[in-house]
Amino acid sequence: MPLAPSFLFSRDPFADMRRLQRDMGRLFAAQSRGEASFPAVNLWTSDDAVAVTLEIPGVAPDALDISVREDVLTIAGERSAPDAPAAAWSRRERAFGAFSRRVRLPFRVDGDTVDARFRDGALEIVLRRPDADKPRKIAIQSA
Amino acid sequence: MTNNRARPDTAPERAAARAVYRPLTDIYETDAHVVLMAELPGVDPDGVDVTLEERTLTIRGRLPALPREGFRQVYAEYGEGDFERVFTLSDGVDREGLSARFKHGVLTLEIPKSAQAKRTRIPVSTA
Numbered sequence: 001m002p003l004a005p006s007f008l009f010s011r012d013p014f015a016d017m018r019r020l021q022r023d024m025g026r027l028f029a030a031q032s033r034g035e036a037s038f039p040a041v042n043l044w045t046s047d048d049a050v051a052v053t054l055e056i057p058g059v060a061p062d063a064l065d066i067s068v069r070e071d072v073l074t075i076a077g078e079r080s081a082p083d084a085p086a087a088a089w090s091r092r093e094r095a096f097g098a099f100s101r102r103v104r105l106p107f108r109v110d111g112d113t114v115d116a117r118f119r120d121g122a123l124e125i126v127l128r129r130p131d132a133d134k135p136r137k138i139a140i141q142s143a
Numbered sequence: 144m145t146n147n148r149a150r151p152d153t154a155p156e157r158a159a160a161r162a163v164y165r166p167l168t169d170i171y172e173t174d175a176h177v178v179l180m181a182e183l184p185g186v187d188p189d190g191v192d193v194t195l196e197e198r199t200l201t202i203r204g205r206l207p208a209l210p211r212e213g214f215r216q217v218y219a220e221y222g223e224g225d226f227e228r229v230f231t232l233s234d235g236v237d238r239e240g241l242s243a244r245f246k247h248g249v250l251t252l253e254i255p256k257s258a259q260a261k262r263t264r265i266p267v268s269t270a
Contacts, residue, residue: 043218044211051214055184055221057248082180084171090267091170094182106217121248122185 038099039075039123043106049128050105057121058094066116068127071108075123076100108133162224166202166250170267177236177254177267183226184248185209191245193252195238200230202250231268 044051052073056064064077081096109127116125166181183191183204190205204226232238232254240255 040220041218042216042221042223044214045217046213046215049214051211055182055248057182057184058180059247061247082169082171082178084173084178088171088173089169090172091168093167094169094180120185120187120245121182 037101038095039101041101041103043103045106048134049126050107050109052103052105052125052127054101054123054125055121056118056123059121061118064118064123066114066125068109068111068114071105073103073105073109073125073127074100075103075125161206162222163227164222164224165228166204166226168228168230172256175255177232177256179230179250179252179254179267181226181228181250181252182248183245183250185223186226186248188245191243191250193241193243193250195232195241198232198234200232200252201227202230202252203227204250233267 039054039056042053044053054075056075056077056079059077059079063079064075066076067074076099078098079096105127107129110130113128114125116123118124166183168179168181170177170179172178179200181202183202185206186204187207190207192201192203192205194201194203206223206225209223235257237255237257242253244251
């Protein structure tokens, strides 16, 4: 079914910008496939938090090591291959071994208020901005 | 370690607006079984669907809706959507004996080889 471009009807021009930005990000990710790092990362932001989501199927939660320092999040772990002789494989698309991924966050985060949730092979980490770093609204005094 | 994240499938589009991805899959043989392992990250066990009709094995995974209120996506290396992939099994397997388990986002299917096919290689091709 042919659809008119959604931006023609959008009321929020910034939503289009964001969509474009996101699509570009996806495009570049697709282009660099093959050299792309494992695990793949998606990044979400709100006013005072950043959420990092990763697909890490087949890794036990206790085999994951997550650490944060300033504005750099590191996720490391290892995924072990099934124990089968090489000749027994007829299709091999999944990657195995040790991995480590460093993600630079858009702002410095408070390492004490990190929530990490691992469910069904998907990891979601929510990190918050320290109160002191949040933008503050400045009241203007009339003379 | 590199990432071979599945591309959106080139299959005809479904009515749903959501993207459908091809799960990355490993297939290997043991003496008694053909073992298939497919990645369905983020899918909960209730959202996994395996059907076997004649020789056609279909794997589907429905990604639950993700509540991310107040968040907007700023960077993406993978797309979020459902998973689907179809395989054709050879005659040399015992379809009744198929067993499935799902753990940490990986679906593992064990399909026993039929008695006469044991010790011979079972080709499994993508439909």
